[in-house]
Amino acid sequence: MSAEAEAAAGQPALAADGGVIHNIGYRRYDAERLGRWRIVQALTWHSYRAAFGLGRGGKAKVFPALLFALLCLPAAVNAVALATNPHSQPLVSYDAYIPALRTVTVLIFVALEAPNLLSADLRNHTLPLYFARPMHRIDYPVAKLIALSLAVLTIVEIPELLLYIGNVSQVHGAGQAWEQTLRLLPGLLYGAAWAVLLASLGLLLASTTGRRVFAICATGVPLFFSYILAHALAQAGQQAFGPAGPGQPSALTSLAGLISPFTLLGGVLRWLQAPRGVRVPAQMLQATTVGHYGPVYGAVFAALTIAAVGGLILRYRKIGVA
């Protein structure tokens, strides 16, 4: 602060109403500065809130809240059913939950919120303001990826936990409660796979354009139509080729699920369930079946996730400075 400003600071002026106005001049900031990791954390938290419309207008909150409530509904129905009829079996499984409902809600959530997290900064050319600050080029997409993954995780896992609470509250003894807990854990892990794959894929697709409406289309349309196509091909494979052997679907039917991320996730679940002998009826899963190709599903899942994350990071290496 210059001597002049200090002099001004030392002489409070009298305001009209008798109050005192202090001209405090320019103040330096000498206190703690947060490091790179804490800045990424702040951006992640900001984006996570934004994914649910928090810190944005009222309209932005409607869809996330609606989708979340919709996904919680089966868990609530399950809890009520168990409470009224203690001898009934749980209606909803931890692993698959209600696949069609989860697919639709998560698809809409990702198609709406991935563009919300990215397109405004692209459209308004705000990125240079970020990149001119103490962060590295990779930090921005990584923060957005963590934020959207956590957001998807939130809307997928909280219904799982509600389901668990509903089930546990009706069982007797620690043994049964422990059994429920053991069944919940794979469900939570599976939900995490959903979160990471769909968030990375959604953000990569959304980062292609700064126009929000186009970004929503660019995200939603491929996710939706690949899902329809996977089902159509699986059906066609069944009708055209019939089973490859006793209890074995044709190769086309088994591999059709690789096309869509949702059926891919379903295939991964079936592959992992097989050794455990847990059988979820085929119609409850998105993919009709995976046949012998379970490991292929696992490999494609891993490759697609890595490719989407890598693609997103590469995309943000290129833009923002030109």
Added chain:
Amino acid sequence: MIAQPATTRDQAGQPESGAVIEARGLTKRYGLTVTALADLTVTIWPGITGLIGANGAGKSTLIKILLGLLEPTSGRAFVLGHDCVRDGFAIRSLTGYMPEHDCLPPDVTATELVTHLGRMSGLPPTAAKERAADSLRHVGLYEERYRQIGTYSTGMKQRVKLAQALVGDPRLLLLDEPTNGLDPAGRTAMLDLIAKIGSEFGISILVASHLLGEIEQICDHLVAIDAGCLLRADSVSSVTRATAALLVEVDDGIELLQAELARRGLGPVRFQRGLLVQLAGDATYDAVRDSVADLGLPLCRMEQRRHQVEELFRDAPAAPADPAVSVAPAMPGSQPTGAAGVR
């Protein structure tokens, strides 16, 4: 003092202590054909420094290299003692950057945006709020700061851009065309603001502009670049001395006036609808006034004009005795002072 053409200095050595910005043989090429910066060597000391050049001269490229956002093809640059290539992170925590183009989201308030960007500069939540309010107040936004940026005028948006550069309490501000799109009053206000930040807040400033007449008012030093090369770097006073010309327009009798001014040794040159004379202090004005009065001509315009930047920074400007050769060819691109154009 601002510049040394320090071509002999050790290329791998340490940055000069006390220098705010130091570039050594800085070159940036895009592909094989486009050269944005060509072997630029310049040292900039604390204070307000103007970076002058036409559009495409390499001003923005230089700023992005200084921020560590672009990697130079060759050469080195230091900002506040940090290497731009290896230590961009440290530089970016000490500098504030105001981009040239529009970069503000329309659907948030200025307070929200500047607070958020303060957090991105590494401020804790409370400090970010306080400093955002302070910065917006310093740039002259008060109650408006709770309104969405989309409702702002261009001048207010430029102020928000300046406030976000200021929020992290930088040691150095890099301002890229801060008066872009502003009306004359807005330009003056923005320049006053920059001068205040430089003098009262004690923050060094590099302000890029293609309007020399504009920023010479507030700068201590000037660095002129053209096509990526350094034209000249010097203090404002030594650069702008004896470079102005006077445009005189009369409603009729221009031939008479030309003859009269020639007789008085001012060497008038026909330019557009008037006459140009080299401006050498108040005596020139007096001579023009006396000539017009003696001839009884209706004077309708007297205006100070400036040369193109290449003309201005050429080391040996042609003598005023032969302005037809040295001045006139450069004139068509020039504009009144206050907005002296560079091509």
